[in-house]
Amino acid sequence: EPEVTQTPSHQVTQMGQEVILRCVPISNHLYFYWYRQILGQKVEFLVSFYNNEISEKSEIFDDQFSVERPDGSNFTLKIRSTKLEDSAMYFCASSNSGLAGGPGVRETQYFGPGTRLLVL
Amino acid sequence: GQNIDQPTEMTATEGAIVQINCTYQTSGFNGLFWYQQHAGEAPTFLSYNVLDGLEEKGRFSSFLSRSKGYSYLLLKELQMKDSASYLCAVRVGTGFQKLVFGTGTRLLVSP
Numbered sequence: 225e226p227e228v229t230q231t232p233s234h235q236v237t238q239m240g241q242e243v244i245l246r247c248v249p250i251s252n253h254l255y256f257y258w259y260r261q262i263l264g265q266k267v268e269f270l271v272s273f274y275n276n277e278i279s280e281k282s283e284i285f286d287d288q289f290s291v292e293r294p295d296g297s298n299f300t301l302k303i304r305s306t307k308l309e310d311s312a313m314y315f316c317a318s319s320n321s322g323l324a325g326g327p328g329v330r331e332t333q334y335f336g337p338g339t340r341l342l343v344l
Numbered sequence: 345g346q347n348i349d350q351p352t353e354m355t356a357t358e359g360a361i362v363q364i365n366c367t368y369q370t371s372g373f374n375g376l377f378w379y380q381q382h383a384g385e386a387p388t389f390l391s392y393n394v395l396d397g398l399e400e401k402g403r404f405s406s407f408l409s410r411s412k413g414y415s416y417l418l419l420k421e422l423q424m425k426d427s428a429s430y431l432c433a434v435r436v437g438t439g440f441q442k443l444v445f446g447t448g449t450r451l452l453v454s455p
Contacts, residue, residue: 257442267387267431267445280442315386319441331375331435333443335386 226250228336230316236342237306245301245339247316256299257317257333258291260284267315273299306343313338346370348446350432355452356422364417364449366432374441378406378417379431381448387431391417419451427453 229248237243249256258270271281273291281289290302299318303310317333347369356362368376375394379387393399393408393415405418417430429448435441 259443266447267433267443269442269444272442280437282442313384331441332377332389332392334389335379337386340384 226252228316228318228334230314230336230339232339233337234340234342236344239308239343240305243303243306243341245303245314245316245341247299247301247336248297249299249316249318250320250334251297253318253320253334255279255319256291256293257319258301259315259317259335260312261315261338262312270301270314303341306341308343311341311343313340346434346436346444348432348434348444350430350446350449352447353450353452355454358422358424358453358455360422361418361420362422362451364419364430364432364451366415366417366446368413368415368432368434368446370434370436370444372436373410374435374437376406376408376415377433377435377443378404378415379433381429381431383429390430422453424453424455427451 231246256273259267261267269282271285271291272279288304292300315338316336319333349367377392378390380390381387390404391399391406393406396408398407403420408415429450431448432446433443436444
């Protein structure tokens, strides 16, 4: 069964350093997302991406964050200058259809295993 | 604003039935999802409702009432491996869809 993959599984970095989190979405999916989950808290939306551009971003997704689809398979999240409060699990997700439409699981977002980021 | 409420914790016995409730008040609604999340792992998709009524999928069923802003996830014949957090998420927006998650309900299944 196709699945979303993410690398690395764990990342430890010093405050102020740049990190790049990588994701390979499900191959026929066109819509990509990043979410994060601070330990013990709820999953929070960061950004959605379609057709090589950001379609929506949350207040969390400030100028320190960027996303890119550098080739036909990878989808990356970059944090330019990490802060202590960026420590969280970062999940990539993908779906076949981002737009509201008829009922069906094609709109379901499938999540990768996550990257646990620890900023010291 | 977006508000999704779930009970924080529930306990149940192996073999029993448990119902996890979710109420939501969101700006826009384009479907409600239930995900299962084991500690330290990714959310995995369980069910999806966009129309009122019950969706059944094996041991799991999910119900939606849009007029009441209410959903529940029903788990039957509980197994120890069902111990996990269950996340209610509402898809909002008119264009590209983001999910707004509740805080999750931690379910503990005991022998």
